[in-house]
Amino acid sequence: MSEFLHYFESSRRLTAVLLPFRLEDMIREWSGLRSVMARTCPKSFTREEWGYLLHFLSEENLIRPFEQSFGRRVKKSKRPVTALLRPRGPVAIWLPNNVSLLGPLTAILMSLGGNALCIKTGSHSHDLTVPFLDFCRARLKKGVLADYLTRQVAADHFDHEDPRNSRMSQEAQLRIAFGSDQAVLAVHALPHPLHSTGVSFSDRQSQAWVEPKALTEAMLVDLIKVFAVYGQAGCTSPQKVILLGGDRRKALALRDALVKVWPKVIRRDPPLDAASENLMVYQWATMMGWEAALAPRQGAVFAVGHFSSPPFQGRMALPIIPATLEEARLRLPPTIQTLGYAVSNPRNSRWLKLLGTTVVKRFVPIARMHHFGPVWDGWDFWREGFENVEVSVGSR
């Protein structure tokens, strides 16, 4: 197999990255799939999921992990190389059981590092990874990507007791495990090479923090869009909206505005079971003392309450809680991942100070809550696909 050196320059260093393909070929071929993808949507995917994948495959997005990790791509530099990164070796990925885009997205990102991938998909429900890989393999012309996907990527579904789990772990230099705490613990307890690395993406939840003065219609649209994709089933979906400095009256106004804007943003009806569940959740929340409202055609439930209100749960139910910033900070769940914000001045250093005293992993505008990237949940996991060789080319 041929190997190619690629150079990236930051203000302090020049990094060489060795890949088994020309990066520009790989990126161009991934990106070239977009025109084919734009003409169809396989039945396993919702339109939103397919649209997100299509966006994810843009050339700018695919070069971003390299630029974020190593600096600007350069052909030449007067500086000496101080680090060489080479693919670490086989990567094993355990995906969650729900239907999720995490599989296709992780596969795309990790493919850029050139390591062989072995993916275990969820065993309880339909999967998006295998249909996506099949779609790509069937439509790609001969080239580095088709060759890579055919020879280097394997995806299959089996349960947690299957001996293939052990084999995957034993052969992998990098283990990436998505799932419940228990499932992730079980993956890392499998026998694995001494110097291999494990990355854990276990149970997480996210919140949207908004200030009343930042409540524009555009913000409401963003909030509905990020929530509607997976509702409470998305680890980066807002599990709650915290109305910072707001009161009950303002929270009710936000609830009513969301109900009003919902049909402008979400034009399809929910599945029958979701519509029925939403009605039940609306009644449940109301009976528990929440001030709940249903979006038209039972699309979602928005409910105003307090941190101390009795809990209720629903896949498409979004609690809205007015609170002070301090209350919101103190009530963050230990599993918090993303804070999506709509605040008047996100650059204010008070946010950095606040983040520094919490376990929040991401602080992003609401519209970017679901944006998956090479750094995730506090892990620079994509970079873990490379081994770092220190290089010093001085005379002594």
Place this chain on the structure above:
Amino acid sequence: MSDLLKFDPFSRRQDEELLSELNDLTRHHLAGCAEYARLWPGWRAAESIEDLPFLHVGLFKRLALKTEAAGILHQRTLTSSSTTGTAPSQVVLDDCSSALQSKSVHAIHQAWLGGPARPLLILDETNALRQRGLVSARLAAALSLQPLASETHFILEDVHRPGSVRWELVCEVLNRNPWVMLYGPTWGLWQSWVDQKAPPEAAALLRTKRIDYVHSGGWKKLEEIKVDRRQFDSKLLEKASADSSVIDYYGLSEQVGLLFPLCDQGRRHAPVWSEVIVRDIYTLLPVIGQPGLLQFLNPLAWGAPYHSILTEDLGKRLPGDCPCGRPGRHFELLGRVPRADIRGCANV
């Protein structure tokens, strides 16, 4: 507490009487159940049955609702068999409602099964009776046949072993009686009665006896093994004498006291003291001739607000009288609302 129970269960009804009873019952629950009252603040008496408030059936898996009032003595809790991965429903029973519900069920059984008192064989184990304070919906359905029974026998050694039919006991009962009732959950009846080979002497004896098979519980598992109603019935009937019958009841644990028997035209019949409404799932408007969510109402529930329940079952209300000749409300049961996969990465 319901004047409607004096009527023939499958006759014509004056809606005003039912509406009046249901309005009274709604007022009673608003006064005695705080959670229910939170949901319908400022409620005024409905002018039609369709305008009466309803609760979604799923609430009974999440809340143990109770209505407190003078003369209401809460007793045991009825628990449903839960669908995989979900909590069972819990319906708090009370003495006043139980009396009405018993009358209702007895009248429905009388109208559908009739005949002299005869032995009741129940495809369950005796241990089913030994849970203090709780009663399963399956057991309640079986025991509702007791008023028609001359004697009752549990004929499984172990409910988890479908092949553990106590054939000696069955033969002993059959030897003494020409006509028996046999109750089992639909899937249980298939597993323990159709799918098991009876000992030769029991099989021979069965073929000479009249058996009224009564079952309830749904077809999901039978659909999975591609068994349809015709096959199910004929497999049961070929084991007994020619005058035997199969009766399929549909009911919900959240509608205790109501059974909706299936007629030979494939329609379910509602007793005169109940109402069936089909609602469009997205608008909640009542529809006729189109599929939608089934809602059931009855005036028999005083201890908790389960008198008007919107289910997760799909059905179709059909106009006019049923071709089977029975007057009154009838509907087609179309099955559970299909469940979509959960999409997303979180554990929910």
